[in-house]
Amino acid sequence: MFGSLFSLPEVACIAGKRQATQVYLPSDDSQRSVSGRGTLAAVLAVVLLLGFSSMLRAQTDCLGCHADKTMQDAAGNSVGVDADTFHASIHGSLSCTDCHTSIKQYPHPDHIVAVKCETCHTEQAKGITGSVHASASAHPCTSCHGDAHTIFPKSDARSAVYPLNIPRTCGNCHSDPALAKKYGLQNVFSVYMDSIHGYAVSKEGLLVAANCMSCHGSHNILSHKDPKSPTYKANIPNTCGTCHGGVMAEYTTGVHGKAVAGGNLNAPVCSDCHTAHAILQPTLADFRMQSTPICGSCHKGRFATYQDTFHSQLGLLGGYVETARCWDCHGAHNILPESDPNSPVNPANLIKTCGRCHADANASFVKYQPHANPRNRKLNPALYFTRFFMNLLLWSVLGFFSLHTLLWFIRAKREQGKRGPAEGENHD
Amino acid sequence: MTDDTPIVPAEQPEGQPLTSGQPQASAKEKYYVRFTLAQRYLHVVLFSSFLGLAATGLPMRFSDNVSARFFARIVGGFGAILFFHKFCAVVLTLAFLYHLKDIAARALVHREKGIFWGPTSMVPNWKDVQDIVGHLRWFVGLGPKPQFERYAYWEKFDYWAVFWGMIVIGFSGYAMWFAPFFARFLPGWALNAVLVIHGEEALLAILFIFSIHFVNTHLRPDSFPMDMVIFTGKETDEEFRKKRTLEYMRLAAQGKLEARVGDKPVYWWENFARVIGFTAILIGLVLLVLTLIGYFGTA
Numbered sequence: 085m086f087g088s089l090f091s092l093p094e095v096a097c098i099a100g101k102r103q104a105t106q107v108y109l110p111s112d113d114s115q116r117s118v119s120g121r122g123t124l125a126a127v128l129a130v131v132l133l134l135g136f137s138s139m140l141r142a143q144t145d146c147l148g149c150h151a152d153k154t155m156q157d158a159a160g161n162s163v164g165v166d167a168d169t170f171h172a173s174i175h176g177s178l179s180c181t182d183c184h185t186s187i188k189q190y191p192h193p194d195h196i197v198a199v200k201c202e203t204c205h206t207e208q209a210k211g212i213t214g215s216v217h218a219s220a221s222a223h224p225c226t227s228c229h230g231d232a233h234t235i236f237p238k239s240d241a242r243s244a245v246y247p248l249n250i251p252r253t254c255g256n257c258h259s260d261p262a263l264a265k266k267y268g269l270q271n272v273f274s275v276y277m278d279s280i281h282g283y284a285v286s287k288e289g290l291l292v293a294a295n296c297m298s299c300h301g302s303h304n305i306l307s308h309k310d311p312k313s314p315t316y317k318a319n320i321p322n323t324c325g326t327c328h329g330g331v332m333a334e335y336t337t338g339v340h341g342k343a344v345a346g347g348n349l350n351a352p353v354c355s356d357c358h359t360a361h362a363i364l365q366p367t368l369a370d371f372r373m374q375s376t377p378i379c380g381s382c383h384k385g386r387f388a389t390y391q392d393t394f395h396s397q398l399g400l401l402g403g404y405v406e407t408a409r410c411w412d413c414h415g416a417h418n419i420l421p422e423s424d425p426n427s428p429v430n431p432a433n434l435i436k437t438c439g440r441c442h443a444d445a446n447a448s449f450v451k452y453q454p455h456a457n458p459r460n461r462k463l464n465p466a467l468y469f470t471r472f473f474m475n476l477l478l479w480s481v482l483g484f485f486s487l488h489t490l491l492w493f494i495r496a497k498r499e500q501g502k503r504g505p506a507e508g509e510n511h512d
Numbered sequence: 513m514t515d516d517t518p519i520v521p522a523e524q525p526e527g528q529p530l531t532s533g534q535p536q537a538s539a540k541e542k543y544y545v546r547f548t549l550a551q552r553y554l555h556v557v558l559f560s561s562f563l564g565l566a567a568t569g570l571p572m573r574f575s576d577n578v579s580a581r582f583f584a585r586i587v588g589g590f591g592a593i594l595f596f597h598k599f600c601a602v603v604l605t606l607a608f609l610y611h612l613k614d615i616a617a618r619a620l621v622h623r624e625k626g627i628f629w630g631p632t633s634m635v636p637n638w639k640d641v642q643d644i645v646g647h648l649r650w651f652v653g654l655g656p657k658p659q660f661e662r663y664a665y666w667e668k669f670d671y672w673a674v675f676w677g678m679i680v681i682g683f684s685g686y687a688m689w690f691a692p693f694f695a696r697f698l699p700g701w702a703l704n705a706v707l708v709i710h711g712e713e714a715l716l717a718i719l720f721i722f723s724i725h726f727v728n729t730h731l732r733p734d735s736f737p738m739d740m741v742i743f744t745g746k747e748t749d750e751e752f753r754k755k756r757t758l759e760y761m762r763l764a765a766q767g768k769l770e771a772r773v774g775d776k777p778v779y780w781w782e783n784f785a786r787v788i789g790f791t792a793i794l795i796g797l798v799l800l801v802l803t804l805i806g807y808f809g810t811a
Contacts, residue, residue, distance in 0.1 A: 391576070394688065394707055400575035401584035401593060444692030451700020452691070458708050470705045474712035481673075481716060485724040488666075489732075491651035496733040 145190065146180040158194060170233040183232070199232065201225045211303030228253055245302070248285055250295040251276060258296075275362040292327070299323050299360075315360070318344060320353040328354075331417050338418035352382070357416075366416075369405040379410040389455040406441070413437055413454065542749040545774040546741050550614070555742050557607045558674070559792050564600035566718050566799050568593045573711050574806030601685055608678050631661040631762060634672070640665040659757040666728050677717045684710035715803065722800035726793060738793065743785030744777035 146165075149155065153164035170176055181187055186197035202209030205225075217223035229235050229244055236243040244253045251273070257263055259273035276282045276296075284293030299315055306313035314323040321341060325332030335341040335354070343351035357378050358364075364371035376399075380387025390396050390410070399407040411419075413429055420427035428437040434450035442449065456464045458471040547555075571580035571593055587593050618624040626632040642658070643665045649655035663671070684706035687694040691703055730738045734755070741747045753760050763769045 394572075397572050397575040398590050398594070401571055401581060401590035442692055446692055446695060448698070448700060449692045449695035449703070452695075452703040453701070456701070456704040458704075464701070464704070466701045467704050467708060471708045471712065474709060474716075478712055478716040478719075482719055482724070485666075485669075485720065485728075488648065488651075489724055489727045491648070493727060493732055495651045495653075500733045 143180055165233045172236075173233065174235050174237050175232065201232075208303045211301075215303060215305045216307055217305060227257070245297070247291045247293075247295050247297075248289055250297050251282060251285055254296045270361075272361040279361060279363045280365050281363060294327060298327070317349050317353055318347075320355055324354040334417040338415070338420060340419060341417075350382070372405045372409055373399065375411075376409045383410075386455055389457045392456075392458070393454055395454065408441065408454070412440070541776070543746040543774050543776050544749065544752045544769075544772045545745055546747055546752075547745040549745065552742060552745050554607060554611060556788070557603065561600040561604040561607065562717075562721065563792060563795050563799070564596060565604065566714070566722075567795070568597040568600065569714055570718070570799060570802055570806060572597070573714070574802075574809075577802075577806045577809060579802055580806070598689065601682070604678065605682060608682070631759065632663075634663055634668055636665070636668055636672075640668060660755065660759075661762070662756060662759045664756075670725055670729070673717070673720060677713055680713045681710055681717065684713070715807070718799060718803050722796040722803075726796060730789075730793065738786065738789050740777070740782060740785060740789070743789055744782055746774045746777055 147167050150163060150165045151167050153162075153166060155162065155164040157163050175183070183199045183203075184196060185200075185203075186192075208225075212218060212220075212223070212225075226232055234242075236246075238245045238247075240246060241248070243249065255273040255277075258269070259271070261271050263269075264271040277286060281294040284290040285295055301314055306316075308315040308317070310316060311318070313319065321332055321335055321344065325335075331354075336345065340351045340353075344353055357375055358366075364374075366372075366375075376390075376396075377387070380390070395407045395409075399405055399409070415428050420430075422429050422431075424430060425432065427433065431450075435445050435447065438450045438452075439445040453464070456467050458464060458467040461468040567583075568587075571577075571584050572590075574580050575584075584590055584593050587596070615627065619627045628635055629637075639661070643660065646655060646658035647665075650657045687698065687703070687706040688710065694706075695703060729735065741751070747755075760769070763772060
């Protein structure tokens with residue numbers, strides 16, 4: 085009767101019955117609280133006890149042998165079950181034969197049919213089938229969830245898929261350089277662990293911080309090339325926006341967000357500037373230093389002229405990262421064209437924008453061109469001729485005196501040679 | 513020019529042994545004063561602050577260069593570099609102002625003659641033009657070696673190059689330092705221009721001082737390895753006669769030669785000056801190499 089109930093794919097149903105079942109498991113800590121509920125619970129327990137009697141017997145029967153943790157099959161695989169842990173686990177209420185369906189009697193055959201998780205977990209199994217982990221032999225359920233007899237709900241800190249444990253669980257495979265090489269993947273585990281998300285998970289223990297699953301999903305993990313994947317470029321703003329809602333709202337109003345929404349996948353999404361796994365705290369020096377070239381990888385001309393300025397020259401030397409980076413002036417997420425009155429680089433807003441660093445910024449001061457190009461005669465004629473004159477001066481002076489000094493040197497050497505070696509002694 | 517005539521043939525490039533008339537290393541070798549103590553100190557302050565400015569300015573100009581970042585890191589990052597740069601700039605500015613004050617005092621208060629015109633002046637004159645042409649002709653064997661007065665044309669050029677350089681680099685530097693203030697009376701594009709001007713003029717100064725000035729003044733065969741007169745303030749009778757023949761002859765003719773006689777430089781002072789001077793030259797040459805690497809490595 086209950087055996088058929090448990091074969092239903094409804095996990096919630098299993099969990100609900102599990103609590104009631106715990107009454108009969110002496111190792112369960114929650115027994116006291118359940119028994120404290122009074123008569124109604126006691127009556128319910130008696131009813132359930134009658135219904136469960138056959139299953140209980142079956143579990144104890146199996147554990148008669150398999151409770152020996154050192155027990156191994158002919159191939160050397162462990163077939164021992166830790167009864168206490170199993171009883172506490174999410175499947176602890178199940179009869180052994182609910183999963184090991186091929187076993188009908190004792191003694192059972194040496195070779196038994198592998199357990200099919202998808203019998204109950206159909207939805208999850210369907211997800212896996214279409215995912216990058218489709219191969220059941222390479223990625224059995226247990227590779228992430230651990231031994232089937234020790235599975236806990238994902239809200240339980242003992243679970244391998246508890247948010248704080250996920251990076252380590254995925255890292256079991258994804259920190260292996262050989263595996264990464266085999267499948268052509270980047271070795272992202274270590275950079276994730278050093279990232280702001282990895283730090284929040286591993287050091288701060290933040291359950292809400294992004295772990296692998298938050299972005300990649302769990303069972304239905306797709307390649308980032310698949311348009312249905314949450315890590316597909318066009319979907320990334322939404323994926324990150326699941327947590328970073330405020331930033332996403334800003335981003336969608338900016339030029340980059342509009343371009344991506346309009347189907348231009350050359351425009352940057354979150355991960356293009358922040359990277360996918362090695363995400364740093366944006367105020368960190370390292371991030372301030374690394375992201376300017378990222379903007380520059382698309383905005384090449386602007387980057388080149390920026391590099392000619394004091395802002396860039398200062399920053400490159402390290403230890404002084406406060407100088408203006410792209411987003412200090414242009415904004416970061418809601419970048420708007422200069423013509424937009426809300427843009428921080430709109431002429432009307434420059435005194436305020438520049439004034440964030442330059443306290444005395446005035447109308448004339450903000451006429452400074454942070455992207456002036458002294459090599460461009462049409463755009464910056466005054467600067468072009470200034471540079472031209474300075475270079476003319478530089479090379480004419482150096483040219484004349486180089487020749488002058490070289491000829492002098494040669495002549496003086498010859499004179500010295502004529503006078504004889506005694507001459508050299510005069511200057512000591 | 514009467515009793516000094518024997519020295520003139522010695523200066524002719526005909527190869528007569530210069531030392532024949534006067535045995536060298538004689539105990540009574542005469543020394544003449546060329547620079548005052550204040551002038552020598554001014555040179556030390558000038559080159560010390562200039563070396564500091566060059567060493568801290570180069571990493572900023574060629575900030576994408578590996579050596580620049582390395583240097584910046586050991587100094588303590590950009591903040592430290594900019595601090596030292598500004599510190600040296602203020603020192604150099606004070607030295608420049610002191611020099612202007614000195615000139616003004618000599619000209620206006622002491623009514624000293626020959627500051628703005630004449631053979632002892634730094635102001636270029638027609639003879640300098642003739643000397644350039646004559647010197648160049650001598651280099652290639654087309655004429656006799658010109659004789660020079662107190663300041664030869666390349667020395668005047670050194671002086672005015674530094675003078676002009678300090679005004680240009682100093683002004684553009686302060687314009688960047690106090691940009692919002694200077695923006696009140698400079699057009700917007702000038703704030704862009706000052707960085708270009710500052711960088712290019714500084715490049716010229718570095719390349720000129722560390723190559724042309726070093727060779728012309730210190731490393732050329734007649735002065736190699738270093739002309740000590742700027743450190744000791746004194747030069748030997750022979751150096752004086754040979755390098756600044758016309759001044760020597762003029763002073764002799766005027767009977768003022770004896771008034772310029774000074775003591776032999778103190779031994780330890782000369783050696784100390786050599787250490788300082790060679791260190792400066794060495795640093796300068798290293799900076800010259802780094803400049804060339806930075807310039808041609810990123811151009």
